[in-house]
Amino acid sequence: MHNALSSKYSSCRRATSRRALSLTNGASQFVRGSAASPLINHSTSPSFHHGTISSPRRTNVRVQKRTRHSTLHVACQKVVGIDLGTTNSAVATVEGGKPAIVANAEGGRTTPSVVAFTKSGAQLVGHIAKRQAVVNPENTFFSVKRFIGHTIDEVQEESKQLPYTVVSDDKGNAVITVPAYFNDSQRQATKDAGRIAGLDVLRMINEPTAASLAYGLGKKGHETILVFDLGGGTFDVSVLEVGDGVFEVLSTSGDTHLGGDDFDQRVVDWMVGDFVAIENVDLKRDRQALQRLTETAEKAKIELSTLTQTNINLPFITATADGPKHIDQTLTRAKFEQLCDDLIERCRIPLEKALRDAKLKLDLSEIDEVIMVGGSTRIPAVQALVKKLTGKEPNLTVNPDEVVALGAAVQAGVLVGDISSIVLLDVTPLSLGLETLGGVMTKLIPRNTTIPHDKEEIFSTAAENQSSVEINVFQGERDFVKDNKLLGNFKLDGIPPAPRGVPQIVVKFEIDANGILSVIASDKGTGARKDIKITGASTLSDDEIDRMVEEAEKNAAQDKVMREAVDTKNHAESMAYQCKKQLEEFKDKITGDTKSRVEAKLQELHEAIDGEDTTMMKEHMESLQKEMMQIGQEVYGHHDASGQGPTGTGGGGTSSSRPSSDDVIDASFTDTTPD
Structure with a gap:
């Protein structure tokens, strides 16, 4: 049995608005009035609430976004950019204000992403490890990036094709690149690997974004570019606006299991x-x-x-x-x-999706350049596909094996102050939100929102004496959580017993520059606080990501109908609660006839709610609202008759208990809270 909370305020940065949400408690053992519960959405009940809704969206505010986060302190001013690739990796740094590849011990500009362990216990890396792979296949590891951040069950089938065994297991400064469609678990695993290797990972950036940094460094004009990144194990497409030192990602799409x-x-x-x-x-x-x-x-x-x-x-x-x-x-x-x-055909879908998300035409008439990244883009059939879809010759002037590492070095240079003329605005590839009453997915951070970003909602209880609430965090594009991916959940306890609508529970989403999400909930009254950092709960495969986006588009109409039914029921229950409350509050100021009519309409609404009849609920809400207006008239009439209201003056005129229309102002209001 679920209890409920209702949202009072919504804020994104300093913007606030009156909005209602509902959090669903997945634990059926809790009983009404005593435990974790869903939230009720009654912000649009016509008779009781006014206000505006502020939805999160991508903005072009650069300075505010950067200054919201603490100053980055770097102990060692030499920071490298690392392209951690599936097949090959590269390292670059900034010299004299320009990025340059750092050669490995053998003089190579790229290093095979291969590690081996010999019978004598020696550890081999790169070309040496790759050369001995034939005689030591069981202890030579390659393409491990395809397994990072996944559970053993998710990689079991592909692991059968490898000569080594895949098993499960519970210091300098660097900027490391990751595929744009890496989920939270994969990003965190990459960051952990860097830390284990002795690196302080200052930032992780998406590979197509890094490529655009290398391509656009020093360019003065404004361009819209598409980065087509087909590497050894992953595929990403990003659309960016580049110019005057600002690199803004408009959209990103990809396939984390497609590559050379x-x-x-x-x-x-x-x-x-x-x-x-x-x-x-x-x-x-x-x-x-x-x-x-x-x-x-x-x-x-x-x-x-x-x-x-x-x-x-x-x-x-x-x-x-x-x-x-x-x-x-x-x-x-x-x-x-x-x-x-x-x-090759699988490359088409992410490309077209990135264009749709960036609000561009499918013929790419608004794209100035198509940048090819990754060794697999050298395949003639891939180049032919890109030319066919874009109508443009792909730009092959950048080295596809090195451009990502060079871009990471540019970002490293920005962080330590070697390069000061660049602002990078990246995006999150999938929407993030909460489960709301009726299993609805309420998105706090929509996909393609510029990061870093934060969004918070202030909730209030929708049940008497509610003591806790469970917050379920989801990732995906569908309107209902059953079709999306659960990232994690936690419960905020210790809410003091209070009437419905009194406590204020703040829920805040924070997604950092690395794309890692933190969710914080706190009770403003008691200061009680709980939080969760989404680091390993998300294990979205490429198939799951494609399914989420495609099914969201395919089922949009059906989801809209279902969402309307859930919202209508929530609004009806909220109206019934408010009506009952007003009947009790003003019972001495209204006539018995009015009370009987309102109670009859209220009973009809309850029957419609129990019958799950959306049409009847709407009709009975409308009729109940009309009867509720009579309560207001009688309450104010009683107020004026008692001599407490204003008295008209002047000669010979008649006075009315109702104000003149000239004195009435319809206003929408927004509650604000200090930042």
Whole structure:
């Protein structure tokens, strides 16, 4: 049984408004009047509430957003930018006001994202680790970025394709990049990895945003650019406005499980399939063979970016009772594109979605440049798709392997003061909100809201003597929480017994520059406070993200009808409560006939509520409201008759107990609280 709270105020920064919400308690063991409960939304009840609603939205206010957060103190002024990639990683720093790649110990500008542990206990990283992978596949780890922030169950199927085993397990300064569609859990896991490595991670920024920083540094004119980032394991698309040192992200979309590894896997599957057909041997059962196939597939993919065909030659790939077996095949670019056709097509959906969210035309007529990022954008079929969808030649002047690291270095330079002419305004990719009465998803921070950002609501109890409330935090685009992702929940206890509407409970959402969410609830009367930092509760897969956005669009009309039904019931219950309260309060000032008529209409409304009939609820609310107006007339008439009201003066005129229309002012008001 749920109790209820009602929202009194809403604020975003200093903006406040009268708005009502309802929080749902998922714990059925609590009883009405004594425990955690949902909130009632009765802000739009026509007879009792006026006001305005302030919805969170993206703004272009730069200074206020930056000064809301504490000053960043950096102990070591040398800060690097790190592109932590699925396949390769790169490091850059700012020298003389410009970003530059830092070469590794072997002189390379990028380093394979590979780690190995030898039998002697030595730890190998990068090229050295990659070179010994064939002879040590069980202890050589690559593409681990695809597993970061996920549970063991979520990666179980893909882990079967790897030569190593995936298991579960409960110092300098850096800016690290992450895919734009990484969820809270993945971002926190990345930040933790940096801390474990001895780095103080000053900021995490989205990879497409970092690429735009590197591209737009020093540009004076205003441009709208699209960043198409297809890396080794993830795919992101972002639309940004760049100019005069301001980089504002308009929208972002992506697929956290689409990248070069998937193209490699198609070639591996093709080779394995042919080998099974010819030799009746499954090479996936041989870990060393699987490692050789994976490396060869990547090499073939790279060669087909410049050649129309490549030869695959793997002698002694395995052995049977008949002797050693070999692979000697020719793979053409046309065959490769056929194998990967559906992967290339998957790039279309996030691109078109990013354009819709940025309010741009699908032909990209408003886009000035298309920046290609990530090694997989070298695939001719990918470039052809981008050209087909945009009508523009992709900009290939930036090095797709290095541009993200260079952009991270630019952000690092901004943080330590080496670069002072840039303001970065990034966005959150998915909406964040609370569960409200009736299972409604009430969004406090909509997707594509500029971050860092905060939003708070002030609630009041909607049940007598309510002592606690449970706050359920969700992420997603649907109107009902059952279709969205639960991030976490907590309960605020210790609310003193009080009449409905008296306590004030502040709930605040804060999303930082890294995209990590904190939720705080506090009782203004007692100072009691509870909070939660969403670090590991969210494990959204790419399929879940796509489902959320697509189903939100597909079911918008149905959700609107259901939402209206829930809101109508909430408003009806609120009106019934207020009506009963006024009947009790003014029982000595109204006639028995008026009281009987109001009670009859109130009973009809209760019956409509019990019958879940939305149309009847609306009709009975309207008729009850008319009867309630009679209460007001009699109360004020009683007030004037007692001689306490103003008395008309002057000769010969008649006076009325009702004010002149010239004296009546209809006003909407907003309650404000100090920031």
